[in-house]
Every structure is written in structure tokens, then in C-alpha cells.
Amino acid sequence: EAGVAQSPRYKIIEKRQSVAFWCNPISGHATLYWYQQILGQGPKLLIQFQNNGVVDDSQLPKDRFSAERLKGVDSTLKIQPAKLEDSAVYLCASKGRDSRVRTDTQYFGPGTRLTVL
Amino acid sequence: QKEVEQNSGPLSVPEGAIASLNCTYSDRGSQSFFWYRQYSGKSPELIMFIYSNGDKEDGRFTAQLNKASQYVSLLIRDSQPSDSATYLCAVMKTSYDKVIFGPGTSLSVIP
Numbered sequence: 001e002a003g004v005a006q007s008p009r010y011k012i013i014e015k016r017q018s019v020a021f022w023c024n025p026i027s028g029h030a031t032l033y034w035y036q037q038i039l040g041q042g043p044k045l046l047i048q049f050q051n052n053g054v055v056d057d058s059q060l061p062k063d064r065f066s067a068e069r070l071k072g073v074d075s076t077l078k079i080q081p082a083k084l085e086d087s088a089v090y091l092c093a094s095k096g097r098d099s100r101v102r103t104d105t106q107y108f109g110p111g112t113r114l115t116v117l
Numbered sequence: 118q119k120e121v122e123q124n125s126g127p128l129s130v131p132e133g134a135i136a137s138l139n140c141t142y143s144d145r146g147s148q149s150f151f152w153y154r155q156y157s158g159k160s161p162e163l164i165m166f167i168y169s170n171g172d173k174e175d176g177r178f179t180a181q182l183n184k185a186s187q188y189v190s191l192l193i194r195d196s197q198p199s200d201s202a203t204y205l206c207a208v209m210k211t212s213y214d215k216v217i218f219g220p221g222t223s224l225s226v227i228p
Contacts, residue, residue, distance in 0.1 A: 042218035101163065
């Protein structure tokens with residue numbers, strides 16, 4: 001089973017520039033998450049999709065961040081304009097059944113490391 | 118009060134010792150509890166899941182849950198250098214809710 005795919009893996013931009021991240025979840029997973037993980041902190045949920053609908057975006061800075069999942073599969077997260085404090089790893093995850101622990105759990109992609117200069 | 122808190126690290130234990138990682142949560146409605154391991158520069162991977170009070174064992178790992186105290190812990194027996202990582206505690210109210218992560222505890226196992 002292929003895992004969660006993300007691209008790019010690394011991105012360096014200057015403040016006030018725009019950037020977009022792409023995520024392809026595990027096939028069949030209806031729930032998709034975007035997290036922001038700042039160095040030394042736990043992941044913080046930015047947005048949760050169920051199919052192509054938004055379930056939770058309460059912590060998404062909507063003045064600069066946007067996300068979409070138009071066909072209920074791939075998703076993109078955009079930042080426009082970027083600020084220095086947006087430097088972080090952006091993790092995409094999808095939820096599905098884990099046969100080992102016998103519950104639904106999140107599978108994380110490799111992340112995109114964003115550096116804003 | 119933060120929703121999920123973990124004991125501050127870094128935690129250092131000698132190889133072969135027991136590592137004890139602690140987590141408390143604020144929402145009494147939380148039903149599912151996860152421990153993720155995250156190696157430096159990598160994404161989190163699930164190592165334990167627990168939802169009932171008591172202990173759950175999987176190999177060298179034991180998760181302990183006490184809902185009355187709103188406390189969940191992870192014990193790692195016979196710690197190995199390969200266990201050196203950051204351990205993230207995560208809680209969820211229902212399977213339709215968001216998962217809330219703690220800040221993580223960095224563990225270093227010294228050979």
C-alpha cells in the first residue's frame with residue numbers, strides 16, 4: 001500500500017512570497033489533515049477534510065492560508081503572503097484502519113520543510 | 118491550560134533501563150489516546166493506541182491510561198539506542214474529531 005505523498009519536500013522562500021504544498025492521501029482514505037509543526041513542538045492541526053468538505057479549520061490563519069480538496073482526493077495548502085513565523089514542517093495525514101492496533105489512525109506523509117527568509 | 122501536556126524533556130536513560138513518558142489531557146470527553154514516535158527529520162509514526170483504563174502491552178511498550186486522573190503514560194522496557202526519538206502523546210474525542218497532539222518529549226537512550 002502506497003503511503004501519503006507530499007511535495008515538495010523542501011521549500012525556501014522570502015517573506016511576502018507565496019507557496020503551495022501538495023498532498024496525495026492513501027487511496028480510499030476519506031479524511032485528510034494538514035498540520036503545521038514548528039521545531040520543538042507537536043503538530044498543530046490547520047485543517048481537516050472529510051472527502052471534499054471542511055470539518056475543522058478553526059486554527060487556520062485564513063487571512064493568509066487556504067486549502068482545498070476539490071475532488072475529495074488530492075489536496076493543496078497555500079500560503080500567501082508568507083511570514084517569517086510560517087517556517088515549519090507542513091505535514092499531511094490521512095486516516096484509515098490500522099490492522100495492528102485495530103482502530104482508525106492517522107498516517108503521515110514525509111512533510112514539507114518550509115523556510116521563510 | 119493546554120489541552121495536552123507532556124513531561125518536559127529531554128529525558129535521558131541508559132541502555133536497558135525503563136523509560137517513562139507521561140501525558141495529561143484537559144478534556145474529560147477524550148476517548149482515544151495515541152503515542153507516536155518521531156525520529157529527527159521524520160514524520161510521526163503510531164506505536165501505541167489505548168482507549169480503556171488500565172495497561173496495554175505491545176512488545177517492549179506499555180501504555181497506561183487513567184481516565185479519572187486524565188493521565189496516560191508510555192513505558193519502554195529494555196530501552197535501546199534506536200528508541201531515541203521524540204514521543205508525541207495525542208488524544209481524540211471521537212473518531213470524527215480532530216486529534217490533538219502534545220508538545221512531545223525527547224528521549225535519548227545512552228549506550
